[in-house]
Amino acid sequence: MNTANKNAVITGANSGIGLALTHKLLAEGYNVFGTSRSGRIDDLHHDNLRVIRLDITDRNSVNAATAEINTTAKKIDLLINNAGVAPDVFAEEPEIGAFMETFSTNVYGTVFFTETVLPILNSGAQVIFISSNMSLPRNMATNGPAYRMSKAAINVYAMMLAQRLENQHIRVTPVHPGWVQTRLGGDQAPYTTERSAEGIFKAIQTNEENGKFWNVMAGSIEPY
Ligand SMILES: NC(=O)c1ccc[n+]([C@@H]2O[C@H](COP(=O)([O-])OP(=O)(O)OC[C@H]3O[C@@H](n4cnc5c(N)ncnc54)[C@H](OP(=O)(O)O)[C@@H]3O)[C@@H](O)[C@H]2O)c1
Numbered sequence: 001m002n003t004a005n006k007n008a009v010i011t012g013a014n015s016g017i018g019l020a021l022t023h024k025l026l027a028e029g030y031n032v033f034g035t036s037r038s039g040r041i042d043d044l045h046h047d048n049l050r051v052i053r054l055d056i057t058d059r060n061s062v063n064a065a066t067a068e069i070n071t072t073a074k075k076i077d078l079l080i081n082n083a084g085v086a087p088d089v090f091a092e093e094p095e096i097g098a099f100m101e102t103f104s105t106n107v108y109g110t111v112f113f114t115e116t117v118l119p120i121l122n123s124g125a126q127v128i129f130i131s132s133n134m135s136l137p138r139n140m141a142t143n144g145p146a147y148r149m150s151k152a153a154i155n156v157y158a159m160m161l162a163q164r165l166e167n168q169h170i171r172v173t174p175v176h177p178g179w180v181q182t183r184l185g186g187d188q189a190p191y192t193t194e195r196s197a198e199g200i201f202k203a204i205q206t207n208e209e210n211g212k213f214w215n216v217m218a219g220s221i222e223p224y
Pocket residue numbers: 011012013014015016017018036037038054055056057082083084085086105109130131132133176177178179180181182183184185186189
């Protein structure tokens with residue numbers, strides 16, 4: 001795929017996996033709309049990068065960000081829904097505050113940001129959701145109730161969206177990025193953000209399935 005002059009939107013581009021993906025997409029020739037809550041991405045300046053202020057849980061912020069993207073780009077070829085939180089990964093019992101934060105970001109924010117961007121997706125575009133293998137039934141365990149359930153909900157949304165957008169030739173893929181050294185993943189994680197970004201980019205470049213779960217560690221689709 002020739003990626004020169006293609007337009008990508010990536011949420012949470014200021015940190016962790018999102019920042020590494022932003023570097024990777026710029027290196028591959030994309031024009032990148034990288035979002036951050038502060039409206040800044042420190043230490044990254046590039047002619048093909050436009051930083052957009054966005055809090056995906058805030059309707060006004062979502063509308064303003066999408067309008068700004070639309071004014072500049074008209075059409076988007078790649079949407080990467082990367083922004084996410086995981087406040088309860090070490091907890092076993094559901095806690096209301098953690099559920100509210102996790103579902104408003106990982107589910108409500110992600111779903112309604114995606115819906116707002118859909119009208120400006122090109123035919124042939126791709127939508128990637130950074131999910132987690134913690135959401136898969138065969139990996140179920142007792143920790144992280146809100147986090148696991150939120151990513152399972154996103155897998156379901158991805159499968160539904162894949163069917164809705166099929167006749168526009170838009171491919172939708174939930175991706176497990178590996179266990180990655182980030183604020184969210186912690187220092188013990190085995191994967192660097194660069195390695196994860198390479199793996200996610202391989203999914204973008206090579207995956208021809210629609211609505212299926214891609215595992216960066218396996219480098220392929222795997223069953224839900
Ligand atoms: N690291 C792992 O091992 C791992 C494994 C599986 C899945 N994931 C997924 O990978 C994605 C990226 O996480 P990461 O590991 O790179 O962690 P990270 O460094 O903490 O990055 C999370 C990003 O999401 C942004 N974000 C959070 N809430 C937001 C909101 N309401 N609106 C807009 N942006 C928001 C953060 O912005 P601020 O900087 O403003 O907080 C930050 O840019 C997440 O969806 C996570 O669930 C990570």
